[in-house]
Structures are given as C-alpha cells and as structure tokens.
Amino acid sequence: MMKISSKLTQALSKALSSLKFPSKEISLSPPNNSEFGDLSTSLALTLTKDLNQNPIEIATMIVDNLKIPKNLIDEVTVTKPGFINFKISKKYYHEILNEILNVKKYGSGNSGKEKRANVEFVSANPTGPLTIGHGRNAVLGDCIANILEWNGYSVTREYYYNDAGRQMRILSQSVEARYFEQLGKKFLFPEDGYQGTYIKNIAQSVIDKYGNKLKKDDARFLSEAEQSIFNDIKKSLSTLNIIFDEFVNEKTFYETGEIDQLLAELKNKDLIYEKDGATWFKSTALGKEQDRVYIKKTGEPTYRVPDTAYHKNKIDRGYDLIVDIFGADHMDTYPDVLLALNALGISTDHIKVLLYQFVTLMRAGEKVKMSTRKANFVTLDELVDEVGADVVRYFFIMRGMNSHLNFDIDLAKDQSEKNPVYYLQYAHARICNILKHADSKKELTDLDYDTNLLNHSCEIELIKNLEKFPEIIKSVHNSLEPHIISTYLHETANRFHKFYAECHVLTEDTNLSMARIALVKGTKIVINNGLEILGISAPEKM
C-alpha cells in the first residue's frame, strides 16, 4: 500500500501542472496543532511570489483541482496564511496496521540495496582503556552502521589505529620504566609517559612472562602493551555489543608500499617539497592557509600521511559509502586528507565525515578534565558497570551529535533507576505481558482480527505514530543522526502508555480484544525494530 503522503504529493503536483503553475518541491508534514488535520503543506505560500497572488486564493485553486482518493481523505481545508490541510480517514490507519503486521521487516528501506558501506569508528589508539568520550563515538558508529543496514546496505564496521607513531613509542617507554621500577632497578619515566595503573599491570605481566631478562628498548614492551590494551578495548566494546569486522593499522600501509606510492604521486603533482629538514605537503597550492608537515625531520611521518593512504585504500576497496566518525578534535585534520586525495584526482564525494562534540564529564558538579596520559579519566567499563549497557547506549544516542553534552556521572548513577530508556523498555514489557495473558485465553485463539474496530482516539494516535516509522528510518539514513530514532521511540512509548491507560486490551468483547491485540503487536514490532537499531535490549519482563 502506498503511503498517503506520497499519494497526496503526486496529486498536488498534478494539480499544479493542470493549473499551469510552476512546479515546486512539495513537502507535507503533520501540523503542530492537530486541529488543522493530519498533514498540511505550505505549497500555496511558496507560490505567492511566482504568481503574485494571495496565498489563500492559490490554495483554494489548488484544492479545487485536486484529485485525491476520497475514501482515504475525510476533509481538505485551507487555513489562515495559506496552508492546505488534509484530514486522513481512520480507514487509512486501519489498513496501515494490517500492513505493519504483514510486512517482513517493517520500517526497513532499500535505498542501499546492492550497495556496500564502510563505517569507521572508535579508532582509538591502543594507549589506554576506552573512556566515556570514546563511548559516544562507539555507540554513534554502531547505530549508524545499523541504520545503514536497515536501509539495505551491506556494512563493514572498521577500526583503524596508529601503531607506528610517537604515542606508541611513549607507551613502550612507559611500560619499560615500570618494568625496571618493579624489578627495583634504575628507571627513567618518560616525560609525557602514561601514568595509569594499567601500565604497571602490563609491566607486571611482562615480568611474569619473561622474568627480569629484558633489556632496554626490547620490542616486547610494546607488543605486550599493545596486545593487552587491545584485548581490554575489545572486551569493553563487546559489553556494549559492538563487534568490528575489520581492524586496520597504520603499519600495514608502510609494509604494502602504499605510503611510498602516495608520496610519489603527490610529488609528481609537485605538491611535496623539502624545508628545514622536513617534508611538506603544499596545501597552500590547493587553497589552504598553511602547508603541513608530512615527514618530520626525525624521519617519522605525521599522522596525515598514513591517514591519507588509509583513506585511499578504503576508496580503492570500492565502497559506495564511506563514513568516518571523529571527535571534534579532528576538525582540522580530515580536510587535509580529502584535499590530498582530490589533488590526485580521486573523488571523495562518497565519504561522509561525522564530527560529534565532546562529552563534558561532570563529577559532583565539577568539570573533570580527562587525559589518558595523566590517567585522569572515567573508563567506559566503569560506566557500563555502574548503569548497564542499555543505559549507556541510550544515553549516548539520545542527543544530537552536535550537542556538547554534559554528563554528570553521579547524576547518571543516581538516576539510572529512572533513566528514560526504561520508559521504552517498560512499554515493550507491558506489551509482552498483555500478549502472554492473551495466549492463555482460549476464546481469543481462533478468531481473526478486524482493525476497523479501532476507533478510540488513543488507538488512532498510536497507529499514526507507527505509520511514521519507515519515514524515520529514511530520514536517519539521510541525516545520519540516530537520536531521531530515540526521540521517535519515546513518542511511540508515550502513545502506547496512554493507550494502555485508556483502553483495556483484554475485554469481554472478543472482537475488540482481537483488534487491540493486533494494535499491541504492531506496536511491539516498531519498538523492537527501533531498539534493535539502537542496539538496546527489549525485555519481556521488568
């Protein structure tokens, strides 16, 4: 069955052409005030300039020329400034409910059918445990991957990390220092060393494994640290049900020669030069304000080089869509990556870079400045232990990524019992409970349901909400803002709880009961699907 909104859009655009009016982008949306109807359009208002006429008159002319399916529309009105409003008949909603119950995966779309997407997220270097800041990235990325899958894409979840740079060297030196310290030998802790206790634990495990035989600069300090930290990171992610398909590291691109090749190609384009003992990328030639160092005078490339090679590699792998999820601190870095690729004639139009703003952590009303190096952070594990994976996921997804959100950890602990995610889960649990009761009533088992019996305003309002779900999935695909789903599901749960309070499902009237059970099942489908996208569990009991 075709959505009523697309039917109306078609009818409106036909009316425009029959009136010889200029064609316009037609948008239909539910008005804030439901007295105006279920859908309205400002089409006539946008035509006032073109036609130089009163918008009310234009609207009236459009309505007079409108051919719409009468059985699905109760009333068409023209109001104040020039809106055209449609009141949709209950019959339409009754049919929609039937569809929700019969369609395979209600809400899923096919705009990504036969397409492949790569979502790169987390990508924290293995220098310490994941923090709350990484949590926002992790949950955001996983939800975006989910939403792409719901739109038909085949998605690769990818984790990229730098394992060749300065940070890893300092990590190694930090472990080494703790190693000698714990053996009672002389040691020198690096100036910018990692001070967390996890470093001491790693040093201890090196002692347990290799005894006191290791010398300075042994490669095993790093390999042990990397392995141990990575295990912890993977464990943390798995508590949030986040599983990656690919782990890609920087070293690979040195080994495959892709970095040398990249540099050679840029040099061919005259975009590389030497100055002060370093190698520079001539980004000013491409319109940037300053050139960037590509290879330091120590001979070590800066992160831009492997990052660029990595992105070229992703493009070469032929994805239709590449999504990068970065914290706001990467604001300045990714444009250089794209710039270099564009300079080589490589299109980056299918790369979508999402920047989320930082989480400001508050503790007892005070801002906590987090630093992995200084071991001043709250780990993701601690948070998950405190409030549970569902709450953590919901918390990170319920706000737009452009919001700088304040996270008061004490408040989160205090309020975890009345966290908004329970509102959604509770609706689901209530549904399951009703269905359980219904199953035990014999008189309900062999009846068919008739959705036409649903006429209570709470019932219709609930179906109206369910009807929007596919639209929501589509809009999140375009905006890549998963919080739209959590906002929507909150409304779904709200409509359901109202319905629950007003309309008893299991009544003396078996026909009505069957119809309401159908509605409850439809609601369950939407809540289940929505929670699945957010990666949050849908409990049957609470």
Place this chain on the structure above:
RNA sequence: GCCCCUGUAGUUCAAUGGAUAGAAUAAAUCCCUCCUAAGGAUUAGAUACUGGUUCGACUCCAGUCGGGGGUACCA
C-alpha cells in the same frame, strides 16, 4: 587573532524556514477492587542580546556577549 561547533523551562536536551516552541528531570496536585504505577492525568515554567532577510525565523545572514574544540615536526 583566525577556523569549526554551540547558547531554548531551575537543570539535561528536542523542534525538514511554517500555524499555539516539545520532552525528561526537579516543584505542586490527582489516579491502582481492572492486562506490570519503571505508568497515566492536571498545574507552573524557555528561544542570550541587537539588527537584517522573509508572507512567516529557535532555525538563514551580520554584529555583541558567553561555553566547548582546534589553530603542532601529538593523534
């Protein structure tokens, strides 16, 4: 200094340029002989400031003032 985000109820956040700006918390008051009260109903409360564009602005533009992030031969 320059660049990017951002400023909405006491607080944390919503709102494809549309009509009366929504929730959640915190406050006040109601509702369980009835499928789970982790719920429902009611009351009170907000677009930082000044201009501009528009039929119409929380939304777009300019400026002012505040918050965050960048501006590295760190990532």
